[in-house]
Amino acid sequence: MRGFADRFSDLDITVFLDRDDKELQRAIRSIALEEEKRSGLETDLMIHDLEDSRKKRWDEIERREFSKAKVVFDPEGQIEELLNEKLSVSRDFWVNRITTLTEYLKWYCCPSEEGVGTITEAWIERGDLVAAHHCVSYGLEVILEMLFALNREFFPSVKWRLFDSYGLKWLPNDYRHLVQEMMIVRSFSKGDLDRRLNAVRQLWDRVLPKVEQETRMTLEELDVYYVRNILRQNVSFFQTNESMDPMLSH
Structure with missing residues (x-):
C-alpha cells in the first residue's frame, strides 16, 4: 500500500x-x-x-x-x-551491505580522514566539474540505500526510493533539508559543488554512529572487515600499501 x-x-x-x-x-x-x-x-x-x-x-x-x-x-x-x-536474510547480509556502502561513500564523497582524496575531488583536479557533481549525486543514492539497510529494509525501485525513505523508522536529524541541499544544482561551479558536498558530509556524520551501532564495528574495523570478508584479500597487503589510491581499484 x-x-x-x-x-x-x-x-x-x-x-x-x-x-x-x-x-x-x-x-x-x-x-x-x-x-x-x-x-x-x-x-x-x-x-x-x-x-x-x-x-x-x-x-x-x-x-x-x-x-x-x-x-x-x-x-x-x-x-x-x-x-x-x-x-528472511541473515544479519551478515545487512552488515555486508552496510560495510560495502560505507566504503563507496568514503571513496566518492566522505573520506575517513583529512588529506585522503575522493573520486569527487579527482574530477575537480581533472577539470570536469560536471563529473564531480555527478559523483555527489551518486553519493545521495549510496546514502539512500544505506538508510534502507540500516532499517533492515530492501531497496525500492528508483521511482519510490526517495518517497519511501521518508517513512523509514530511523532517519538522521534534518534529513529532508540535507537531501534537498544535496539535490539542488544551481550551477556546475566549484562553489556549488562545495555546498552539495558539505550537505553529503553533514548527513554522513549523522548516519555514521548508527552504522557503527548496527554493525558493532568502528569505522576502522569496517575497513578491515571489508577487505577480509568482502574483497577476501589479505589485510596486511592493504596496510603496507596505504599510499595506494583506492579509486584505482574501483
Whole structure:
C-alpha cells in the first residue's frame, strides 16, 4: 500500500497457483479484467507457479515488493511460508551491505580522514566539474540505500526510493533539508559543488554512529572487515600499501 489512489495508480495483484491449470488462469484473468472495467482502476495481474517461485532466486525489487505485500487469501499457509523463506536474510547480509556502502561513500564523497582524496575531488583536479557533481549525486543514492539497510529494509525501485525513505523508522536529524541541499544544482561551479558536498558530509556524520551501532564495528574495523570478508584479500597487503589510491581499484 503506497498511500496513493490517483490517475497514475494501478492495482498490483499476484496469484500463486499450486498446479498448472490453464482454465483456472483464464478465469482469474477474466475476473481481473471485469473488475478493471467496473472500477476504472488499471490492474496489473501476475500469475505464478508456486513451486517455480520457490526455486527461483528473487532479486532486490521482488523482495522489496513482496515485503510490503498484503496476503488476502492463503488457506494452507503456503504463501506465508514462501514469503518467510524468500524474505528472511541473515544479519551478515545487512552488515555486508552496510560495510560495502560505507566504503563507496568514503571513496566518492566522505573520506575517513583529512588529506585522503575522493573520486569527487579527482574530477575537480581533472577539470570536469560536471563529473564531480555527478559523483555527489551518486553519493545521495549510496546514502539512500544505506538508510534502507540500516532499517533492515530492501531497496525500492528508483521511482519510490526517495518517497519511501521518508517513512523509514530511523532517519538522521534534518534529513529532508540535507537531501534537498544535496539535490539542488544551481550551477556546475566549484562553489556549488562545495555546498552539495558539505550537505553529503553533514548527513554522513549523522548516519555514521548508527552504522557503527548496527554493525558493532568502528569505522576502522569496517575497513578491515571489508577487505577480509568482502574483497577476501589479505589485510596486511592493504596496510603496507596505504599510499595506494583506492579509486584505482574501483
